[in-house]
Amino acid sequence: MRLRLALQLIPALLLGGAAYGVDVRSATHLGSFAWHHDAEWFGGWSGLELSDDGQSMTVLSDRARIATARIPRVDGRIAAVEDLRHWPVRSSGNSDLQGRAGDSEGLAIAPDGTIYISFEAVPRVARYAAMGGPAEVLPRAAAFRDQPINGSLEALAMDGQGRLYTMSETARSPDGRIPVHRWDGRSWTTPFTLPERGGFAPVAADFGPDGRLYVLERAATLIAFRSRLRRWEVTEDGVGGEETLFATPHGRHDNLEGLSVWRDAEGALRATMVSDDNFFGLQRTELVEYALPD
Template sequence: MRRGSSGRLSAALALILLACAARADEPARLLASFTWRVDDPRFGGFSGLEVTDDGGALVAVSDRGAMLRGRITRQKGAIAGITITDFGPIRLDRPAKPPGLRDTEGLAIAPGGRVFVSLEGMSRVLRLSDKGRATRLPDHPDFAGLAGNAALEVLAIDARGRLYTMPEKSSAWDAPFPVWRFENGQWTTAFHITRSPGFLPVGGDFGYDGAFYLLERGFNGIGFRTRVRRFELTGNRPLSGRIMFTAPVLRHDNLEGLSVWRDGQGRTRLTMISDDNFRRLQRTEIVEYVIGNPLQ
C-alpha cells in the first residue's frame, strides 16, 4: 500500500459509516415502488396526489391540467395495479393559452370531499365543484410576484379545512420559503420553512398526527434525489423539521406529489408520484415509504 493510502481509506470508511448512521436515524423506510404504464397520450406529468384513507384509491393531477381517478389493487400491502375510473381535463376558471398555463401542480381534498388545485403557470388556487368547474380563490398579494415556473407548487389542507400553499423557490438561495394559509376567505403568511442547499419543495400533505410533511426534490443534471421533512407547526421562527428519509440520485424518478395516510397496521405511509415530463426516458412511478411499527 502506498504512503497516504491508509489515511484516504480510513477517511472514506468514516464517510461511509457517517452516511449509514444518518440513514439509520431517518425513520421512514422504502416499502415498494410501482411503475405505472398506460397507453394514452394524455397520461403522464403527474404533480399532485391524494390517496384515500384505506389506500384503495387515488386522485392525481397533471401539469397539463388533467385529473385522474383510479382504484388501487394491492398485494401484501404493496401496489400491484391501478384501474383508471375517470380521466379528463379540469375546467379552469378562464382559458389558458399557451397550454403551459394549465400547469396544475398541487392537489388537496377537504375532509368533505371538496377538491382544490394550485397552478404554477398562473399563480392561483382553484376550488372545483362536483362537476369539475373551477372557482378562483382570492389571491395573496405575493402571488403576483412569483416566477412562472416556480410558483404555487405545494398545496395541502389540514384537519380544520385550512389550505396551505408555498412556492417552489424562495426569494434567495438562503431565504426561507413562505407558507401561506387560507382561512376566513383570505390568505395570510402562516410560517416559513428553512431552505436547504440542493433541495426545492414540490409536494406536501398533513398526516393524522397533525404534522406537515414536505416532499423536496434535488436535481444534479444526471438524476433526481428525494427527501421528505416533517414539521410540527409551533412557534414563529423558520422551521427546519425532521428528515424522514433521503433517497440518493437515481433511486427514484422525479417525485412531485405526496399523500400521507395511515395503513391498516397503524403505520404512516408516504405515497409519492413522479412527473415524467412526458419524456420516454422517464417513467410514472408511485413510491411508498412507511413510518413506524404496527399500531404505532
C-alpha cells in the same frame, strides 16, 4: 462511478441534517410500482391524494388533467392501478385550460370532496366542486404576484381545520427561507417559513393523519433526481420539531412530485408518492411508498 457517487452521498446527507440540528428519522422504502398507460394525455403527474385506506387515489397532471383510480394491494403493497377515469381541469368560464394557464401542480381534497388545485405558471389556487367542473379562483395573495414562472406554487395541503397551505418551489424570503402561505377561508397570510437545506426545493405537501406537515422536496442534477421528505409540528405559534424522514441518492426514484400520507390497516404511517415523467420517454411514472416512523 454513478453507484459509488450515490453511496458517498448517503452519509453526507445524514451528516448535513445533523449539522443543522435536524432530527433524522429512518423511513423504510416499501416498494415502487411502475405505472403504464398508452393514452396521449397520461403522464406529468404532480399532485396525489389517497383515500384513508390507501385503496384508491386521485392524481393531478401538470397539463390540466385530473384522474381517479383504484389501487388493489397484495400484502399491503401496490399490485395494480385499475378503473382509471379522467377529466379536464377547467377554467372559471368552464373551458379547457390551455398553455401556461393549465400548469396545474398541487392537489388537496377536503373531507366533503371539494377539490383545490394550485397552479404554477400563472400563480393561483382554485376550488372545484366536482371533477371536470368550472373553477372558482380564490383571491390572489399579494405574495403570488412576483413568483417565478417555472418555480411557483408547486405544493398544496389542507390541515384538519380546513385551511390551505401552499409554497413556492423557488421563491424565498429575504433571509433565504421558504414562505408558507395559508388560506383560512377569508384571506391569505404567511404564518411561518421553513428552512431551506442542502439545495432541495419543495414540490408537494400534505398533512398526515398525525396532524404534522409533510413536505416532499426535490433536487435535480445532470445525473438524476434526488428526493427528500421532511415533517414539522404546526402550532398557532409556528412550526417546530423538524425531522428528515429520508433523503435519497441520485436516481433512486424518478421525479417524485406528488405526496399523500395515510395509515395502513395496521395503523402504521405511510407516504405514497407519484413521479412526474415530464412526458419524456427516458423517464418513468412510478408510485413509491415508504413506511414512516411515528
